[in-house]
Amino acid sequence: MLIKRASDIQPSEITDEKLFMNRRSFMAKASAAAVGGALMAGPVKAASEDDDLTPWETVTGYNNFYEFGTGKADPAKNATKFTTDEWSVKVTGDVEEERTWDLEEMIAGFTVEERIYRHRCVEGWSMVVPWNGFPLGDLIKRLKPTSEAKYVSFTTLYDVRRMPGQMSPVLPWPYVEGLRLDEAMNPLTLMVTGVYGKKLPPQNGAPIRLIIPWKYGFKGGKSIVRINFSKRQPMTTWNEAIPREYGFYANVNPEVDHPRWTQATERRLGEFFRRDTLMFNGYTEEVESLYAGMNLRKYY
Numbered sequence: 001m002l003i004k005r006a007s008d009i010q011p012s013e014i015t016d017e018k019l020f021m022n023r024r025s026f027m028a029k030a031s032a033a034a035v036g037g038a039l040m041a042g043p044v045k046a047a048s049e050d051d052d053l054t055p056w057e058t059v060t061g062y063n064n065f066y067e068f069g070t071g072k073a074d075p076a077k078n079a080t081k082f083t084t085d086e087w088s089v090k091v092t093g094d095v096e097e098e099r100t101w102d103l104e105e106m107i108a109g110f111t112v113e114e115r116i117y118r119h120r121c122v123e124g125w126s127m128v129v130p131w132n133g134f135p136l137g138d139l140i141k142r143l144k145p146t147s148e149a150k151y152v153s154f155t156t157l158y159d160v161r162r163m164p165g166q167m168s169p170v171l172p173w174p175y176v177e178g179l180r181l182d183e184a185m186n187p188l189t190l191m192v193t194g195v196y197g198k199k200l201p202p203q204n205g206a207p208i209r210l211i212i213p214w215k216y217g218f219k220g221g222k223s224i225v226r227i228n229f230s231k232r233q234p235m236t237t238w239n240e241a242i243p244r245e246y247g248f249y250a251n252v253n254p255e256v257d258h259p260r261w262t263q264a265t266e267r268r269l270g271e272f273f274r275r276d277t278l279m280f281n282g283y284t285e286e287v288e289s290l291y292a293g294m295n296l297r298k299y300y
């Protein structure tokens with residue numbers, strides 16, 4: 001069992017002393033990560049005991065967010081002025097009622113948990129990150145897709161003035177990612193509003209982004225402004241840009257290499273030696289039933 005409720009975790013089990021020694025001040029900051037009307041709960045651990053947290057400086061300083069540039073340090077540098085006040089999210093497609101939600105109203109009353117997740121990028125690096133968020137499944141129940149809906153997609157803001165990287169044709173804009181509805185409803189799939197107990201910084205996808213810990217990081221769209229439910233598998237940005245290299249499923253799988261490099265090992269940022277990549281990034285128990293009978297070489 002990889003997920004623990006806060007009450008099951010002994011302080012001695014938690015590895016990062018700097019973060020957790022002063023639990024009270026941490027919890028005070030944690031409430032800041034609960035944007036809008038969401039409430040804050042204690043931590044839920046979903047990484048193993050030997051996974052040390054990746055430091056804040058790395059989590060917020062080494063990013064992929066092409067809307068702010070393609071270098072790893074670009075988003076932190078170029079997104080400092082990005083503001084997310086009065087954010088709203090359009091909900092469209094196969095839903096009972098299509099409408100635009102104020103973010104605060106959309107997430108009001110949800111309990112924001114801390115989830116310590118392994119975060120594996122398709123490029124071969126990984127981190128361990130204490131995200132703050134709530135299960136996407138809770139939100140989907142509130143948005144009420146129809147029984148016809150089989151997929152859900154997430155669109156990032158498109159605003160060239162605020163996201164200068166969109167002036168470059170490096171990707172087809174806006175950035176869109178999607179999931180099968182049963183993947184979206186899996187309790188591990190997290191809508192993230194904070195990290196390390198603080199509000200999500202712009203470079204990590206403020207004010208709201210997705211994290212699907214058993215998939216490569218590119219599935220986790222940032223700064224979401226639209227959620228669309230559909231009967232058919234949606235077009236997704238990386239799959240559209242380079243279909244041979246980036247599939248729709250993008251499950252972490254050490255046995256299926258990227259056409260240009262291995263996926264069998266990864267470099268945990270801050271470590272020297274590469275380590276073995278785990279099937280489904282180590283979350284097999286929770287997610288393998290989603291793919292029963294599927295050929296994961298074909299559906300990569």
Ligand code: MTE
Pocket residue numbers: 059062063064065066067119120121122156175203204205216217218219220221222223
């Ligand atoms: N979302 C948008 N809108 N634009 C991006 O370039 N990069 C993806 C994903 N979400 C990306 C995005 C990739 S490749 C990864 S690995 C993760 O965000 C990185 O998230 P992090 O910077 O918070 O670690």
